[in-house]
Amino acid sequence: MKTIDDILHDIERGLGDVKTAEALRDLTDDLFECPRCHRLCETLHGREQVCSICYIKDLARKGRIS
Numbered sequence: 001m002k003t004i005d006d007i008l009h010d011i012e013r014g015l016g017d018v019k020t021a022e023a024l025r026d027l028t029d030d031l032f033e034c035p036r037c038h039r040l041c042e043t044l045h046g047r048e049q050v051c052s053i054c055y056i057k058d059l060a061r062k063g064r065i066s
Contacts, residue, residue, distance in 0.1 A: 004024075
């Protein structure tokens with residue numbers, strides 16, 4: 001199984017092919033896109049269903065964490 005580093009290396013070198021695309025799809029298949037910042041993440045949080053970074057920023061803005 002290729003790692004994301006292997007895949008990026010192939011793409012950067014112009015060696016990407018169908019197998020590279022399939023490997024990338026396999027690695028990202030279980031990820032969600034944050035609707036706010038568009039990061040790929042494993043879990044969405046809170047009422048707005050955002051990534052953990054956006055969720056923590058929201059908590060900080062509301063004064064729930066310092």
